[in-house]
Amino acid sequence: MSKAKTGLGLIGTGNIGRMHLVAITALRDAGLVDVDIHALCDIDEESLKSAAELFEAAKTYEDYNDLINDDNVDIVYVCTPTSKHTDIVKSAARAKKDVFCEKPLAHSCPQAREMFAVTKDAGVRAGVGLVLRYDPFLLYAKHLIETRDFGYPVLAHIRVDQHFPIEHGYYTQWRGNHSIAGGGTLIEHSIHDIDILQWFFGDIESVYAKVGFFSEREVEDQASLILTHKDGAVSTLDSIWHSLDRPNERRIEFFFEKGYIGVTLEADERWLEFQTIEEVRVRVHRDNANNALLDTLGVRAKNIAPEAYDALATVGTERFSAISYAFIKAIQSDRDPSPGFLDAIAAHRIVDAAYESSNKTRTVEIL
């Protein structure tokens, strides 16, 4: 059965909750989704009040169970710090609400699996905030691989640096607390990168990792992984949280039998470069990448109104608007959203294995 107007409730009106609210408001105002931002919840009274005013939510709650049990809430966005995700998702699912949960789903893969099982038993749909899947340049890279002969994958490398999100950018103390965040740069930030590596190169079958605590905080600030994929390709990942005053940067490189794709993200300037045996190096900029995003969403680039284009493709919010557009459309047409909890579980398995590998100083096979 197809739902028309969807009532949305969002729990956690901090950084990322507001990012989703900005994106969903823009989608709604541009006529791209039929959704009512009905209720918000936060334990921080001031944050709740200001968000409710800003996003014109009819209801506010300080207890998430009250939001979940509001009859006008059909889907629940879970945007609290990570340690709360498990309980909130399970409660929402048991109340038969579809859920969108921020990454990481939980502190461990077994917890993430439990969350998935509860959503399955309840018959609700569940999406996850692995937003790099809606990055325009990565979608362009997917498009290249699908339309050109790159041959088999050989080697991928991701290196990602971010200023400690405890004191910069997000300014969130909980990210330095292991019992809330579950870990540092590996689980909190680079779960995105592991998802991307498996999305492009397929399942990983073994992990060798070293994580470091150079800043002497409770959570790791460095993680280096060597990952072997099932078909033999190798990926390496270097992830760091530092205290330098420089733009965050994510560099992703894929080498194939017959071609190369390199993507630079987060930095002041973003671009993609590719090269094949037949073609010289080509640099792709924003507009072409945005077309790949619109194609993926099934939105016709030629006929799109300017406000709808801005809602979907504005630099900085585009991944969030695109993932919510895809999520809400999937829920409204009774399809499973992508990425879903199974995608997150696949990434959590590798995160867990990387921590185990580093603790035991040996390679961990993924069974």
Ligand SMILES: NC(=O)c1ccc[n+]([C@@H]2O[C@H](COP(=O)([O-])OP(=O)(O)OC[C@H]3O[C@@H](n4cnc5c(N)ncnc54)[C@H](O)[C@@H]3O)[C@@H](O)[C@H]2O)c1
């Ligand atoms: N997808 C992404 O790219 C991305 C980026 C950043 C953060 N995140 C994830 O989003 C989540 C939130 O991160 P953030 O930076 O927004 O944190 P934040 O601290 O800015 O916001 C969290 C909010 O949740 C509220 N909260 C805490 N416990 C609560 C409870 N029991 N009930 C209701 N509200 C509660 C806090 O008061 C706060 O306002 C984390 O899991 C983080 O990993 C995802």
